[in-house]
Amino acid sequence: MPDDKFLILCVDDEENPLVLRKFLLQKAGYNVVTARSAEEAMEIAGRQDVDLVLSDYLMPGTSGAELAQQVKSHFPHLPVVLLSGVNEIPAGADVADAFLSKVEGPERLCEQIANVLSDRE
């Protein structure tokens, strides 16, 4: 399905936030593919031409920071944005291109993603 839209890989272990984020990004003009775990995300990133990974930071099993590390080691040029509801900038989050609080709101999220993507251009 070749078009000029960016493809964003959304990762979250929770269904509702994941789906809503997907709709939000689609409305903002992106193609979105979702994964429910870091493992699934790595598998998708391996076979699809993903432009950006947007992952929850706190997930059971492999965390968002660990996923970011794996992405960076396999696909050095693929940008990663981490989303978190926690109070601190966690250790290992530095590897991501951006770190964003969930309460920043939808506009800010879209803005941040656009920024990271435009840096990539």
Place this chain on the structure above:
Amino acid sequence: MSSHDAVNILMVDDQPGKLLSYEAILQPLGENLIKANSGREALDALLRNEIAVVLMDVSMPDIDGFQLADMIREHPRFQKTAIIFISAVHLTDVDRLKAYERGAVDYISVPVIPELLRAKVSVFAELFRKNQQLEALNRELEQRVLERTEELRESEAQFRSLANSIPQLAWMADSKGEIFWYNQRWYDYTGTSFQQVRGWGWKVVQHPDHVDRVVQSIQHSWSTGEPWEDTFPIRGSDGEYRWFLSRALPIHDASGQIVRWFGTNTDITERKQAEDALVKSERLAAMGRLAGIIAHEINNPLEAISNAFYLLRDHASLDEEARYYARLASEEVSRIAHITKQTLSFYRESHQSVPVSLPEILDNVLELQARRLQLNGINVDKRYDSNGIVQGFPVELKQVFLNIIGNAIQAMPEGGQLRLHLRESNARGSGRHGMLICVLDTGSGIRREDAKRIFEPFFSTKETKGTGLGLWISRGIIQKYDGYIRFRSMRLAKGNVTCFSVFIPAAGMTRPTRTAATLVA
């Protein structure tokens, strides 16, 4: 002096034969016998020797016995010296003898009966000896009393210098509990005089909230004799109260009766403050952990709701009214998000600190508040005496001044003056160089009873508008920079003036701290 010590007996007679016979009679007594042939010789002997008994003939040629006795008695040393007259019994003699009744005087008539003379001399000699012994004993006792008094004086002096050298306040009370002595440190600390605090006068330096309890507990000890211990504040000469651990122990005499109480007051203010601070910081840390958990649990669904309304509010299938509701819901959710972001999950947009211009930050805050400033009719007067560059994180510094300036604006609903002053300064205490920002308002002021609490979390004077976290968070942020926030609120005739001073070291914060500032305030 042992009871066998010989005493001196003076025999006076103008006739040597008689002297010899007295000597023979008295020899068996084992005393020293001194002979005098005349009144003059007798006086001479008296002056040279300690005489126990004078034995004299009444009729002598130059001075008769009575005249001699008068002369002897005149001398203070001999007023009690025993005198035995030897005389033929004349009526006149008996009358004259009566004049001596008060002194130790006896007489013997001629012819002298040896046994009688010996017996009389012996009685006086023995009396003299006993007196001598008694006097010696008295002298010894007096000496011992003197020595003991000196020892007591020394030990008292030692006690006082000890009591004045200890760091505690110390005092003594009598058996009834009336304080009769305080050490110098007591007077130095309290600035009182003995007249003010004697007896029960010490109540004047007690805190009104504690005095009744303290009096009760001390009276309990006074009446039961149990050692006393209590902890309470005592007012210093500067008017400030400090906390003291106070103890008193009873001092008993040999029979077990309480004769006095010895008490001390030990300053434990710093220990108490450290304990209080520890409790407080533990409470805050626990609150921080709780806030972290809550933040996480709230933020996750909040994001989903926020996204859902965002999608809903412009959805094509909704009519105008439904979109309006969705927009309202969306706005309210943003409000929640704003609160949790501000309070529960503060985070930095960057890991690296940058040079921050405080004038820029302040101008930015004023710009954000421009509408409210205008609405309330507030005059702004700003003075930047420095470029105000510190190393740090602009977002959180902006949050600090938004809080403080926002509070100042809210305190002036009827208008007033808002004065911002930025200058370079050195920190009190450490002397570090940095920026001092003063935010002054002429608003409602801070009530004395609120002053101690305004930095506590969830403390708010704004009935519904505030979260009660603004200043708590601000202080937490500034403390991370090793700076401080202080305030003064004064009631002046013209109105109230409240001034918040924020000091930020110029070096600011160069290391990124990962823990959210607000939660370890």
